[in-house]
Amino acid sequence: xAITVVGSVAFDSIETPAGRxxxxxxxxxxxxxxxxxxxxxxxxxxxxxxxxxxxxxxPFDARSIDTQGIExxxxxxxxxxxxxxxxxxxxxxxxxxxxxFGAFEPKIPDAYRDSEFLFxxxxxxxxxxxxxxxxxxxxLVAGDTMNYWINDHKxxxxxxxxxxxxxxxxxxxxxTLGGDRNLVKAARAVLAxxxxxxxxxxxxxxxxxxxxxxxxxxxxxxxxxxxxxPLEEVVDPTGAGDSFAGGFFGYLASQNxxxxxxxxxxxxxxxxxxxxxxxxxxxxxxxxxxxxxIDARFEQFRELTHLD
Amino acid sequence: xAITVVGSVAFDSIETPAGRxxxxxxxxxxxxxxxxxxxxxxxxxxxxxxxxxxxxxxPFDARSIDTQGIExxxxxxxxxxxxxxxxxxxxxxxxxxxxxFGAFEPKIPDAYRDSEFLFxxxxxxxxxxxxxxxxxxxxLVAGDTMNYWINDHKxxxxxxxxxxxxxxxxxxxxxTLGGDRNLVKAARAVLAxxxxxxxxxxxxxxxxxxxxxxxxxxxxxxxxxxxxxPLEEVVDPTGAGDSFAGGFFGYLASQNxxxxxxxxxxxxxxxxxxxxxxxxxxxxxxxxxxxxxIDARFEQFRELTHLD
Numbered sequence: 001x002a003i004t005v006v007g008s009v010a011f012d013s014i015e016t017p018a019g020r021x022x023x024x025x026x027x028x029x030x031x032x033x034x035x036x037x038x039x040x041x042x043x044x045x046x047x048x049x050x051x052x053x054x055x056x057x058x059p060f061d062a063r064s065i066d067t068q069g070i071e072x073x074x075x076x077x078x079x080x081x082x083x084x085x086x087x088x089x090x091x092x093x094x095x096x097x098x099x100x101f102g103a104f105e106p107k108i109p110d111a112y113r114d115s116e117f118l119f120x121x122x123x124x125x126x127x128x129x130x131x132x133x134x135x136x137x138x139x140l141v142a143g144d145t146m147n148y149w150i151n152d153h154k155x156x157x158x159x160x161x162x163x164x165x166x167x168x169x170x171x172x173x174x175x176t177l178g179g180d181r182n183l184v185k186a187a188r189a190v191l192a193x194x195x196x197x198x199x200x201x202x203x204x205x206x207x208x209x210x211x212x213x214x215x216x217x218x219x220x221x222x223x224x225x226x227x228x229x230p231l232e233e234v235v236d237p238t239g240a241g242d243s244f245a246g247g248f249f250g251y252l253a254s255q256n257x258x259x260x261x262x263x264x265x266x267x268x269x270x271x272x273x274x275x276x277x278x279x280x281x282x283x284x285x286x287x288x289x290x291x292x293x294i295d296a297r298f299e300q301f302r303e304l305t306h307l308d
Numbered sequence: 309x310a311i312t313v314v315g316s317v318a319f320d321s322i323e324t325p326a327g328r329x330x331x332x333x334x335x336x337x338x339x340x341x342x343x344x345x346x347x348x349x350x351x352x353x354x355x356x357x358x359x360x361x362x363x364x365x366x367p368f369d370a371r372s373i374d375t376q377g378i379e380x381x382x383x384x385x386x387x388x389x390x391x392x393x394x395x396x397x398x399x400x401x402x403x404x405x406x407x408x409f410g411a412f413e414p415k416i417p418d419a420y421r422d423s424e425f426l427f428x429x430x431x432x433x434x435x436x437x438x439x440x441x442x443x444x445x446x447x448l449v450a451g452d453t454m455n456y457w458i459n460d461h462k463x464x465x466x467x468x469x470x471x472x473x474x475x476x477x478x479x480x481x482x483x484t485l486g487g488d489r490n491l492v493k494a495a496r497a498v499l500a501x502x503x504x505x506x507x508x509x510x511x512x513x514x515x516x517x518x519x520x521x522x523x524x525x526x527x528x529x530x531x532x533x534x535x536x537x538p539l540e541e542v543v544d545p546t547g548a549g550d551s552f553a554g555g556f557f558g559y560l561a562s563q564n565x566x567x568x569x570x571x572x573x574x575x576x577x578x579x580x581x582x583x584x585x586x587x588x589x590x591x592x593x594x595x596x597x598x599x600x601x602i603d604a605r606f607e608q609f610r611e612l613t614h615l616d
Binding site for chain 1: 396489491492493495510512513514516533535538539540541542569572573576610612613614615616
């Protein structure tokens, strides 16, 4: 089943202990779409500027991603510059130029309207909600956010959360949004805001999915933790979380039934895609990836965690 | 098979967000012995003072732990006072009174000499080595250490590492000892110092075992990660790592063959015992525990991580 994703398509300049890249293809929707494209049809809603050329379009085409919802506007594309020199786990932002993204008005192509899955990547919650409301027939909605929206745009964010099935955020964001240092308590507070599931991404330690209480209060038993691969070299952490989301949601969209087993495997595929993303700069590794490599790493993750 | 453990038996005064306890039974060897006693016969080598009375002896007797190697010396027992008010993941030490521990000369009772497993809890590496050398016939030796010994007593520690099969330390200690920010590279550097296996404890994120390269360089494939239970309340983190070690090593000692499967299950039992230890102050939870509860939580950990 097809996924529509709304979010940023951007240029990133990135510095890490492994080196530096200038203006490579980036943006949350880009990483998400590339990762999810190994599992299902992906359709992107975004805006880019006149600097977005054939070189940037090619990776989408190579993965058969539908980009008719990527609007071309006068001006420059969203540009982000960040450094991981001090801390590989958290980027230090040097520049954020919204450019054409500052006036982004998401437009949904008619051909996208039968999408059964919707992913709201990390953008202004006002825009997330607008897209959500414009696609009332989707079967499953997931989304991401970040501390900036949690701290400074909470009322708008809370409206988005009420319309979400699954929220995917990291430990710090969970603690901030849930208002508790304890992750389990914070997760429960977040789940009370609307989502049925909360996927907390722990970076190098994997990810945990928490469920809202069912009628029999069986939520705790369904908690599931996927590992991350202990990696010898993290070249560039940019996009790891969005790639996790793409693997997770892409795999779910490829399944006939949203069974508990499908969600568990989706958590593993999320971790798998995140582990690939960081092996090279920007989207380089995702562009070179094959489904065979993905499934081989999935088995490696099973080996890494399973008793038998 | 029996385990001999050498380490501290102490009094702890502990402050956490959940409250405060004065002079409760503590010490690395105590937590280790209690945790391991659910799996196999445990024998303790330590020294205590005149303040160690029947109330402190009782928990050992209740678990049939052999304490003839706990020497009674004139003076006071080792005393530690710490606070977790600022950070539940790392104690702030307020007081360390070595007392009788300052002149500790480990003496090994004859009845301990047929022990096939030896655990060197976190004490002066000079003492660790002395005990190791005095028990040349043990089948498997594991040990722990801490940043103080890594930073200020490295030559003595390196001699201990050469005689160890398994080292169990946390992330920070691994990075410091291995001299690399990247955990995998740091682990490889530590393994080059002697141990065949390195168990890195990640606190709330579980633990990972790394193996030294075998003749076919298959080490990476045998890496295994055990989860930790996402806990709603951590009452007192003191002793979690020693309880992990006790569950891990105790389970191994209870097995007929040291198969790869036995090591994987041992990692899970380590996480299980660590998760119980933090539920109450000091050793309270370990004292109340039953094997039935341990196995039930083992199954919960399997549920938490396994795809099928």
